[in-house]
Amino acid sequence: MQNLQVCSDIRQLIDSSSELQYLIDVRYFNAIPASLPGGDIAVATRRQMLQKSETAWQRAEYSQRNSIPMSYSPDNYRWSCGILGIPAKSLQQLKFVQPSLSDGDTHSIDLQQRICKIDSTAFEGYSFSPAQDLVAILSKTMRGESHAYNVTFRSLSEDKPHPDAGSPLVKALDNQIHPQLFDSPYTQSMIFGDYYGLFCKYAHKADDELVDLLQIWNWKSKEASPCLQTFDTDCGTTNFSFLTNDRFLVASARELKLFSLDTIDSVNAIRLVARFSFPALRDPFIFHFITFSPIPFHASVHNQLIAINMCMSAPTTNKSPYFTFYIERNTLLELESTYISRYGEASQDSPSLPWSAWGPKYTRFFENSNSSCTHRIFGFRSAELIGDLISHDGVLQPRPLRIRDFNPHRVTDFKAGNISTSHQRLVEGESPNSTLFLDPLGPGLPYIETISQEKFLANDMTMEANRITLLSLKVGNSMYDTSQSIEMLDFE
Numbered sequence: 190m191q192n193l194q195v196c197s198d199i200r201q202l203i204d205s206s207s208e209l210q211y212l213i214d215v216r217y218f219n220a221i222p223a224s225l226p227g228g229d230i231a232v233a234t235r236r237q238m239l240q241k242s243e244t245a246w247q248r249a250e251y252s253q254r255n256s257i258p259m260s261y262s263p264d265n266y267r268w269s270c271g272i273l274g275i276p277a278k279s280l281q282q283l284k285f286v287q288p289s290l291s292d293g294d295t296h297s298i299d300l301q302q303r304i305c306k307i308d309s310t311a312f313e314g315y316s317f318s319p320a321q322d323l324v325a326i327l328s329k330t331m332r333g334e335s336h337a338y339n340v341t342f343r344s345l346s347e348d349k350p351h352p353d354a355g356s357p358l359v360k361a362l363d364n365q366i367h368p369q370l371f372d373s374p375y376t377q378s379m380i381f382g383d384y385y386g387l388f389c390k391y392a393h394k395a396d397d398e399l400v401d402l403l404q405i406w407n408w409k410s411k412e413a414s415p416c417l418q419t420f421d422t423d424c425g426t427t428n429f430s431f432l433t434n435d436r437f438l439v440a441s442a443r444e445l446k447l448f449s450l451d452t453i454d455s456v457n458a459i460r461l462v463a464r465f466s467f468p469a470l471r472d473p474f475i476f477h478f479i480t481f482s483p484i485p486f487h488a489s490v491h492n493q494l495i496a497i498n499m500c501m502s503a504p505t506t507n508k509s510p511y512f513t514f515y516i517e518r519n520t521l522l523e524l525e526s527t528y529i530s531r532y533g534e535a536s537q538d539s540p541s542l543p544w545s546a547w548g549p550k551y552t553r554f555f556e557n558s559n560s561s562c563t564h565r566i567f568g569f570r571s572a573e574l575i576g577d578l579i580s581h582d583g584v585l586q587p588r589p590l591r592i593r594d595f596n597p598h599r600v601t602d603f604k605a606g607n608i609s610t611s612h613q614r615l616v617e618g619e620s621p622n623s624t625l626f627l628d629p630l631g632p633g634l635p636y637i638e639t640i641s642q643e644k645f646l647a648n649d650m651t652m653e654a655n656r657i658t659l660l661s662l663k664v665g666n667s668m669y670d671t672s673q674s675i676e677m678l679d680f681e
Contacts (some may be wrong), residue, residue: 211236215571217598218243219569221654238681242655245680246570248612249592249641253679257288257300258672270319278309283324285345288658288675305348313338322346325385327378329466336363337371338403340385347362355411362404367393368672370681379483381431383407388429391422397503399425401535405450406456430481432518441616443467444541447525463528464541468548468628477502477509482566483582484518492519494571494595496564501625510625511557515595515634520551549631552622565652569596572652585664587644594637603637613639638665655681
């Protein structure tokens with residue numbers, strides 16, 4: 190009886206507290222606090238807005254649609270927090286375009302544009318973090334220099350040295366390369382919180398050895414020296430991604446490697462902590478290229494999905510199958526202890542945790558069409574446009590939007606019949622089998638799927654807490670006569 194009274198008291202406390210109800214909803218929906226309404230809005234209103242947004246996502250029905258044409262077609266662009274970054278080399282500048290509502294009554298939108306100047310002759314790439322008002326510009330040095338690149342850290346809003354940067358310009362791979370032979374054909378850079386990472390493929394070291402290099406440093410620190418990790422080119426290393434401020438993944442042709450970024454006596458050091466095998470492929474296929482969908486930094490301490498995109502190839506065919514699998518970020522971090530309990534401290538010679546010990550239970554595989562290997566993720570929700578942009582007849586075609594919700598709380602309620610199912614279906618059980626894999630892909634993660642009735646003619650998109658932003662197309666007299674616009678679909 191005493192326990193029942195305690196439960197009753199707790200229930201009354203929750204029912205009488207808007208703050209507690211809101212916090213429970215935030216936890217239930219796995220909402221990311223940084224993306225929620227501001228503190229000047231009443232808690233009861235914030236809860237109502239959160240529930241309304243979730244209902245819109247579950248039905249794949251947006252509340253507002255706004256469009257604005259673009260005067261140019263973007264190339265080599267990047268998305269981050271709803272902002273589109275576009276190099277304009279002919280103008281010696283980087284453009285950052287952010288669509289925003291300009292009129293609360295008519296819901297018209299403007300494109301807010303910011304400019305950062307670049308030297309187009311040396312420009313190699315860029316990364317940016319709107320949450321930190323930061324853009325990092327990668328520029329190649331002249332042959333004969335002792336370092337490979339200059340990295341400048343600038344304010345995104347003011348195009349001047351970033352006030353938090355330990356140094357406005359950093360020499361990347363200084364005294365690590367051959368000054369005459371270095372010419373990496375592929376680079377990847379990433380900003381995550383205090384850290385900047387640069388990956389270079391097929392890099393000539395100072396001793397003329399050909400390797401893959403990953404250098405990471407704290408861009409805010411004046412004292413911390415960069416740390417360097419070298420990979421044998423035979424391993425087929427292709428990509429890296431931060432998971433937290435001190436953990437990051439590296440993908441190769443055979444496995445995932447989990448590394449720790451340790452600080453010992455103010456010196457950063459990279460340490461291998463776990464290795465995870467991919468499912469075996471049928472001969473002669475190999476994993477040709479692997480990429481990650483990046484995690485927003487404001488979600489760095491918040492569990493969410495990670496999308497790992499795989500492109501396979503074989504010498505016997507010109508077809509390149511594409512797959513994507515999802516796994517929860519916290520699951521990967523927890524698998525570190527699984528690895529250590531089985532194999533001890535990881536090293537370059539230690540075995541990998543076999544696919545059967547982690548993949549079938551914790552992942553979910555999807556096969557992609559060759560032209561649309563794009564999965565956008567926010568929290569436990571993913572979105573994509575279904576099918577090929579170009580039909581078999583060579584015509585641009587609109588495509589429906591598919592939304593998948595991997596939130597385990599919602600999946601449980603769906604199974605129990607506590608959620609309306611008129612717009613959705615539950616997907617569980619075995620992942621679709623493919624003759625390409627020798628290992629079973631397993632039952633994996635269950636999810637709830639919603640497909641929009643409406644179709645969209647777009648070639649790319651990005652996803653935020655309450656919004657999908659499309660790069661939409663309008664076809665003129667032929668498929669080569671197209672114009673582009675930015676469209677915002679608000680789910681609120």
